[in-house]
Amino acid sequence: MKTNSTKRVIALLGMVSLAAALATACSSTETKNPPASGQASASPVTLSLIQPDGGRVWRDDNPVTKEIEKKAQVKLNVNMLPNNDFNSKYNALAASGEIPDMSRLGSFDYQKFVDQGLFLDLTPYLNQYAPNLLKNLKPELWELTKHKGKQYVIPYENAPGKEVPVVRKDWLDVLNMKMPTNLDEFEQMLKAFTKSDPDKNGKDDTYGIGNANTYAESFMPIFGAFGISPGMFANSVPMNSYLKENKISPVAISLEYKAALGYIKNLWDAKVIDPEMFTIKSDQAIQKVAQGKIGYFNAWWSIAPQTLVQQLKMNEIVPNARWEPIFPGIKGPDGKSGMLSFGNLGGVIAISSKTKSPEAVLRFLNYMSTDEGWELSHYGIKGEHFRDITEARTQAGQKAFDERWLDPLSQIISRQELVEKVSATSKDPVQLDNNRFLEKAAQYTLYQDVFYGIPLTDEQKSYGPDVAKYEEEMFIKFVTGKEPLSKWEEYVATWKKKGGKALLESKIKTYNELRSGNVSPGI
Incomplete structure (x- = not known):
């Protein structure tokens, strides 16, 4: 029987273990990390960090983070909060005025806290203590994240195309159907996935649409077919707005939005949408997908190849399961298709204005931006967790990755050029499978909010x-x-x-x- 129950949860799985270094040693162009002032042989400086867990687990005995602490001459005190609870808990922490040395925040979330005096102006420190950060991050990212002419945060570069609509290709094959190219074909596919027993188990237990992250995401390609991208029901802005003929209009009250709603309602009435869609918790939703009950979802590129296949071992549960991106997209009445653009800023690191050692904090972050720091934070210890960044992980490395503790610091500092290098040169079959989704995510038409980067009012x-x-x-x-x-x-x-x-x-x-x-x- 098909049942109801669930609740929306935003659970963003970040980009997992994709970038790397050219060797275990820092390149000759990198600035080595000197000890903080007066600390040549002193005890490591203790630094605190708060961040969303990004689907990862923090372990105090993690040998990878121990190695990072040793190399960077610090002791880390890390608080990782569930993604869906992070904003509310951080808001409460910020209201108290007592925040950790480092805060990993969503793209422009820092803007609402800067004028409260919570964050350190980094302008006087970057050249001296963070030369690698300055070198490895694009000038436009630094410019984008300035606040009233000052630099309060360190940007994390993002690939603007992050999400991919995916379908059970094996179900399409069983039903002798082709990949949908427009809304009519998409609807027919969803009906077949729901009513034609695509898993051939003789039971009425599958649905066309489900969610593997948030329900809002799964509908994004439908809105894209109407030429809009409504965002993610953000709690501080209206859903995305667009500029047309010198006028800015919010997507959420546009006629295109109304038309998309009508299409989605027809799908609901046809009972091809999981009735638990709007209430199911994220972990329950992803388990339902892994158990082979859902034929289509749209979410972060890594959900299908990494979360479902690698971490949840979906192919052991459903041996024939094969996820495939819908590409080049689902076209609407006017031939449009597209996805939400996440912009080129994926997050920021802010440093507390009350930190006792801003130099030590920046030296740590500067180390994380070196090739060596990047390699450690993404792949672990060479020889133990991996042999070469273009090859598959070792058994120990794969086990650590599956248990989600290998790379908890991988979302601190970005090196997008290394991500692209590894993606282009990898011989790892797992990485090659990842590439199918990464490449498609980057190739969709992307709709960006016209207010992207505009400060809070x-x-x-x-x-x-x-x-x-x-x-x-x-x-x-x-x-x-x-x-x-x-x-x-x-x-x-x-x-x-x-x-x-x-x-x-x-x-x-x-x-x-x-x-x-x-x-x-x-x-």
């Missing part, structure tokens, strides 16, 4: 959470039929009254000031 802080909550509530009600789409105009009016209009106007004002524009609201 006071109206955002005041109205953003209520507006986002209302958007999400009404999305679910429209899709499930608890509210008819005939109430669309009422929804738009309420969205504006709840602060959406004031929020949009404030963002446009800031946009015009910072980008020398003269755009106006499109509502």
Whole structure:
């Protein structure tokens, strides 16, 4: 029998073990790490760090992090919080004014804390204590993350295409169907996945659409087929906005959004969407996928090849399971298709203004940006966890990766050029499988929020959470039929009254000031 129950959880699995170093020693162009002032032979400096767990586990006896501590001359005190709880718990910590030495935050989340005096202005320190960071991160990333002309954070470079819509290719083969190319074919596929017993077990126990991360993500390619990308129900901004004919309009109240809602509601009415979609917890959702109950989802590129196949051993549970990206995409009525752009900023590291040793913090981060530091934080100890970065992990390395403790510090400092180098030269069959998803994620048409990088406004802080909550509530009600789409105009009016209009106007004002524009609201 098909059942109901679940709850949305944002569980973002970050990019896992893809980049590397050219050798175990730092390259000749890198600046070696000198000890912090007055510490030539002193005890290591203790540094604290808070970050989302990114699907990883922290172990105090981890030999990899022990080696990093030894090389960087520090002792780490790390607090890893579940992704879905991180923002609320960090907000409470920030309100107390007491934060760790280092905070790993989402892309532009730092903007709401800078003016509270929580973070250290890094401008006077970077040249002296972090030359590798300056060298290895692109100038445009540093410029993008400046706040009122000062540098309060260290950017983490992101590949803007991160998500991939994937299907059970083995189910398509069993049903003698081709990969869908448009919304009509997509609907027919979902109906067959739900009603035609694609796993041939004689039971009515499969669904076309499920979620392997968040339900909002699984619908993204559908919105893309209508030429829009509504974002992820962010709690501080309206869903993505777009610029057209010198006017900026929020996606969440656009006619394209309404049309996409109508299409998704038809899928719901056809009972091809997992009825637990809007309530299931993320770990339960991914387990359902791993058990072979879901035929399609859209999520972070690594979910299919890494989380499902490597970590959850899906092919041991469902031997014939074969996940394949939908490419070049699902076209809509006007021939459009696309995915959400995550922009080129994947996160930041902020340093507490109260840290006792900013030099030691920056020296640690500078070490993490060396080839040696990168290799350690992503692949572990050479000879123990891997032999060569182009080959498969050792048995011990694979076991550590499967147990999720190998690379808990891999999301601290980025080296995107090494990611690309390893991807292009790898002989590891696991990496080659990863590449199928990585490459497709980068090739979709990407829709980027016109306000990407624009700082928070006071109206955002005041109205953003209520507006986002209302958007999400009404999305679910429209899709499930608890509210008819005939109430669309009422929804738009309420969205504006709840602060959406004031929020949009404030963002446009800031946009015009910072980008020398003269755009106006499109509502």
